[in-house]
Amino acid sequence: xxxxxxxxxxxxxxxxxxxxxxxxxxxxxxxxxxxxxxxxxxxxxxxxxxxxxxxxxxxxxxxxxxxxxxxxxxxxxxxxxxxxxxxxxxxxxxxxxxxxxxxxxxxxxxxxxxxxxxxxxxxxxxxxxxxxxxxxxxxxxxxxxxxxxxxxxxxxxxxxxxxxxxxxxxxxxxxxxxxxxxxxxxxxxxxxxxxxxxxxxxxxxxxxxxxxxxxxxxxxxxxxxxxxxxxxxxxxxxxxxxxxxxxxxxxxxxxxxxxxxxxxxxxxxxxxxxxxxxxxxxxxxxxxxxxxxxxxxxxxxxxxxxxxxxxxxx
Amino acid sequence: xxxxxxxxxxxxxxxxxxxxxxxxxxxxxxxxxxxxxxxxxxxxxxxxxxxxxxxxxxxxxxxxxxxxxxxxxxxxxxxxxxxxxxxxxxxxxxxxxxxxxxxxxxxxxxxxxxxxxxxxxxxxxxxxxxxxxxxxxxxxxxxxxxxxxxxxxxxxxxxxxxxxxxxxxxxxxxxxxxxxxxxxxxxxxxxxxxxxxxxxxxxxxxxxxxxxxxxxxxxxxxxxxxxxxxxxxxxxxxxxxxxxxxxxxxxxxxxxxxxxxxxxxxxxxxxxxxxxxxxxxx
Numbered sequence: 152x153x154x155x156x157x158x159x160x161x162x163x164x165x166x167x168x169x170x171x172x173x174x175x176x177x178x179x180x181x182x183x184x185x186x187x188x189x190x191x192x193x194x195x196x197x198x199x200x201x202x203x204x205x206x207x208x209x210x211x212x213x214x215x216x217x218x219x220x221x222x223x224x225x226x227x228x229x230x231x232x233x234x235x236x237x238x239x240x241x242x243x244x245x246x247x248x249x250x251x252x253x254x255x256x257x258x259x260x261x262x263x264x265x266x267x268x269x270x271x272x273x274x275x276x277x278x279x280x281x282x283x284x285x286x287x288x289x290x291x292x293x294x295x296x297x298x299x300x301x302x303x304x305x306x307x308x309x310x311x312x313x314x315x316x317x318x319x320x321x322x323x324x325x326x327x328x329x330x331x332x333x334x335x336x337x338x339x340x341x342x343x344x345x346x347x348x349x350x351x352x353x354x355x356x357x358x359x360x361x362x363x364x365x366x367x368x369x370x371x372x373x374x375x376x377x378x379x380x381x382x383x384x385x386x387x388x389x390x391x392x393x394x395x396x397x398x399x400x401x402x403x404x405x406x407x408x409x410x411x412x413x414x415x416x417x418x419x420x421x422x423x424x425x426x427x428x429x430x431x432x433x434x435x436x437x438x439x440x441x442x443x444x445x446x447x448x449x450x451x452x453x454x455x456x457x458x459x460x461x462x463x464x465x
Numbered sequence: 466x467x468x469x470x471x472x473x474x475x476x477x478x479x480x481x482x483x484x485x486x487x488x489x490x491x492x493x494x495x496x497x498x499x500x501x502x503x504x505x506x507x508x509x510x511x512x513x514x515x516x517x518x519x520x521x522x523x524x525x526x527x528x529x530x531x532x533x534x535x536x537x538x539x540x541x542x543x544x545x546x547x548x549x550x551x552x553x554x555x556x557x558x559x560x561x562x563x564x565x566x567x568x569x570x571x572x573x574x575x576x577x578x579x580x581x582x583x584x585x586x587x588x589x590x591x592x593x594x595x596x597x598x599x600x601x602x603x604x605x606x607x608x609x610x611x612x613x614x615x616x617x618x619x620x621x622x623x624x625x626x627x628x629x630x631x632x633x634x635x636x637x638x639x640x641x642x643x644x645x646x647x648x649x650x651x652x653x654x655x656x657x658x659x660x661x662x663x664x665x666x667x668x669x670x671x672x673x674x675x676x677x678x679x680x681x682x683x684x685x686x687x688x689x690x691x692x693x694x695x696x697x698x699x700x701x702x703x704x705x706x707x708x709x710x711x712x713x714x715x716x717x718x719x720x721x722x723x724x725x726x727x728x729x730x731x732x733x734x735x736x737x738x739x740x741x742x743x744x745x746x747x
Contacts, residue, residue, distance in 0.1 A: 162584070166588065170585045288729065289722070292722045294721055297717075297722075301718070303707060398587060401590050402590035402681065403681075405596075432600055440588040440593070
């Protein structure tokens with residue numbers, strides 16, 4: 152178990168370092184100098200050199216990379232060129248929108264997919280199975296930002312039930328949740344389609360296994376055999392898919408935040424590109440990538456909790 | 466039951482319906498895209514400001530947008546633009562990913578290194594790579610193709626590696642080794658032909674993913690620059706007129722969904738035929 156943990160942690164560290172090198176090098180070759188961008192064209196060479204020294208831009212690339220790694224650990228990520236505030240606090244402020252948004256989307260996706268997938272699997276070939284398959288195929292094919300537009304058109308503008316965009320802040324939690332509900336649903340529907348498919352396939356497979364038949368033979372009802380015996384054992388592929396989907400969820404968050412004008416990380420990155428605020432882009436991308444690999448590490452460790460067979464092997 | 470009926474039933478193999486529906490949808494998409502090169506009802510870039518925001522059938526089959534451009538013509542050319550970027554991106558991902566995958570399966574030494582690089586690439590969603598690349602290259606087709614293609618390298622690498630490892634464990638590989646064939650030759654002559662089916666299935670499914678991602682990128686203004694019509698930008702422009710002209714938001718979304726659905730069904734149908742694991746399961 153400990154060896155397994157250590158190996159996972161080492162893999163995580165290597166992946167993290169690889170991504171940081173990749174991101175740093177990409178931003179390094181972007182033409183343009185942040186100091187001259189801040190001062191404009193009228194700056195004298197002296198003030199430019201002074202600002203470059205102050206921002207630490209005159210150091211060699213390796214030194215700046217190591218400083219950045221240190222900054223990532225301590226949260227000191229430098230100052231945004233456009234906002235004039237520390238990038239670290241800017242990101243924290245925006246994470247307070249993006250993390251609840253994606254978290255809510257995951258909950259909604261599981262809430263839709265688990266009952267749908269399990270019901271479909273309880274009678275393969277039945278009506279529910281057909282409906283679930285249809286939902287899965289259609290849900291995977293529709294872009295989340297389009298679902299967002301449709302929800303704005305119908306639920307927000309048409310019926311006036313929920314806000315069409317914007318975020319009131321967490322001062323009023325109810326209003327904040329109402330603002331996040333439609334964007335989270337837009338993110339959740341394609342995710343739930345993927346999860347429904349995996350849940351169905353996995354439960355169907357497990358229902359054919361001997362221990363489920365044994366449970367039935369011992370007098371367990373169909374629904375007890377399904378929920379008590381089959382579903383817990385069918386969860387590993389579902390959790391794997393959740394982990395794999397995190398990349399798509401984050402990409403989707405960038406889009407959906409822009410549809411609903413939510414001040415989250417995705418919108419921050421997109422606006423930073425328009426403003427050529429490279430230091431913001433670099434750090435937002437790194438934080439997002441770190442979230443992806445942390446979630447995948449978490450999923451990996453979760454296996455050992457969910458599936459006792461894996462625990463013993465590890 | 467007559468012999469003919471028996472024969473017909475045998476021809477109706479698993480995945481036939483999905484294969485048929487997917488194939489027809491995809492063929493229609495490709496046909497529309499190619500037709501748009503020689504004919505569209507109107508010039509998709511022609512603005513007729515007096516005809517702006519007209520509903521479907523009032524002006525043209527699907528109406529006009531806020532600049533009076535013909536929506537049906539824009540959708541047709543958009544199909545071509547979307548497919549071109551998707552094909553190019555999947556080509557990048559499939560070629561590099563397959564190379565990495567077979568190399569990792571053939572040499573244990575490559576395996577750990579390549580898979581770690583794949584983990585790193587997979588942690589960068591295409592939209593974020595596109596934002597970084599957008600700073601470097603500016604928005605455009607190249608940015609979209611690289612961003613989507615690079616994200617697909619790990620997808621193809623993992624699929625190919627897994628499939629190739631199974632082939633390497635077979636007896637006939639041992640026989641080929643005994644016959645004195647080298648690793649590269651075995652990969653070319655035995656491994657690649659035997660995993661080609663799985664790669665083709667993956668190409669189809671990833672084309673669907675690429676169309677979705679390209680739409681997202683052009684929705685954010687990171688895809689092909691105007692005046693080239695793209696489904697994603699059509700949706701971005703429609704956002705201002707959601708109540709005034711809902712057809713502007715419906716048509717491109719439905720086009721994306723139909724294209725992705727067609728390719729996904731085609732992929733599923735092909736998988737039932739070509740992928741040995743899926744074939745046994747069904």
